[in-house]
Amino acid sequence: MNSEPASVSPTPNPARPLVALHGVGVQGGGRWLVREISLAVHPGEIVTLIGPNGAGKTTVVKALLGLVPVSEGRIDRPQASRIGYVPQRLTLDPVIPLSVARLVSATRRAPRARIQAALDEAGVGALIDAPVRILSGGEFQRVLLARALLRDPALLVLDEPMQGVDFAGETALYDLLARVRTTRGCAIFMVSHDLHVVMAATDRVICLNGRICCSGSPRAVAELPTFQALFGARAASLALYPHSHHKEPSACDLPSPPADLPEGARSHHG
Numbered sequence: 100m101n102s103e104p105a106s107v108s109p110t111p112n113p114a115r116p117l118v119a120l121h122g123v124g125v126q127g128g129g130r131w132l133v134r135e136i137s138l139a140v141h142p143g144e145i146v147t148l149i150g151p152n153g154a155g156k157t158t159v160v161k162a163l164l165g166l167v168p169v170s171e172g173r174i175d176r177p178q179a180s181r182i183g184y185v186p187q188r189l190t191l192d193p194v195i196p197l198s199v200a201r202l203v204s205a206t207r208r209a210p211r212a213r214i215q216a217a218l219d220e221a222g223v224g225a226l227i228d229a230p231v232r233i234l235s236g237g238e239f240q241r242v243l244l245a246r247a248l249l250r251d252p253a254l255l256v257l258d259e260p261m262q263g264v265d266f267a268g269e270t271a272l273y274d275l276l277a278r279v280r281t282t283r284g285c286a287i288f289m290v291s292h293d294l295h296v297v298m299a300a301t302d303r304v305i306c307l308n309g310r311i312c313c314s315g316s317p318r319a320v321a322e323l324p325t326f327q328a329l330f331g332a333r334a335a336s337l338a339l340y341p342h343s344h345h346k347e348p349s350a351c352d353l354p355s356p357p358a359d360l361p362e363g364a365r366s367h368h369g
């Protein structure tokens with residue numbers, strides 16, 4: 100099977116990647132959950148992984164973090180100790196009273212001043228002594244972000260950071276992530292469903308459906324038939340300039356490269 104996916108990277112990044120996956124596949128329950136995943140995150144860039152439910156996004160994140168075993172391929176993680184992770188879910192025992200300060204420093208002890216600084220940076224400094232159970236969805240995500248920032252990460256990995264966050268909160272949280280990238284110079288690799296905000300706030304999009312379908316700048320990816328086939332009408336509304344495509348291939352299942360890719364674009368075909 101030809102597995103060359105669409106890649107719309109305008110210029111290759113010469114910097115050494117913070118993490119790189121080479122042909123990674125993960126098995127679970129006797130089947131392949133993801134296969135042939137090759138991607139790299141370079142210093143200072145924001146890369147977003149998108150795809151439908153069950154596409155394998157969390158599996159890729161866990162593989163990248165070393166939290167699930169890889170069945171094929173290889174992962175290079177030169178600075179593994181400096182990855183901050185904001186998980187998709189964090190199940191807390193509602194019976195045990197837990198303050199924000201304690202949650203933030205639960206996995207990494209730190210003096211109160213550093214905890215306060217991380218919470219301030221995440222915009223929730225006033226909540227340092229609040230019980231976690233009273234936090235809104237958006238406040239909780241920011242507290243988890245502060246917890247990840249406490250590691251002083253070179254790479255911040257976030258799995259669906261917008262869960263429980265309303266639309267205005269999403270925009271504010273993306274603005275915050277962009278600020279964190281600028282002030283700290285750290286790279287951000289995140290999973291998201293929010294196509295509109297993702298497309299506006301990301302340097303590079305990677306579109307996943309078991310395998311990588313396409314990747315590149317949001318502007319170029321929005322034009323790809325593979326992307327439009329996967330996201331349908333939602334994707335069409337993201338098109339940033341007029342274009343037309345003459346065929347409607349199945350997502351990740353194109354028999355041959357489409358003839359009308361935007362300049363610099365490559366599609367990943369499964």
Ligand SMILES: Nc1ncnc2c1ncn2[C@@H]1O[C@H](COP(=O)(O)OP(=O)(O)OP(=O)(O)O)[C@@H](O)[C@H]1O
Nearest residue numbers: 126127128132150151152153154155156157158159
């Ligand atoms: N340990 C496992 N064993 C077997 N199957 C698994 C395992 N982990 C995940 N899966 C399955 O692999 C597929 C991909 O799951 P994953 O959570 O990576 O998808 P996702 O793209 O993050 O989905 P969502 O958008 O719904 O969060 C799903 O069908 C899931 O049920």
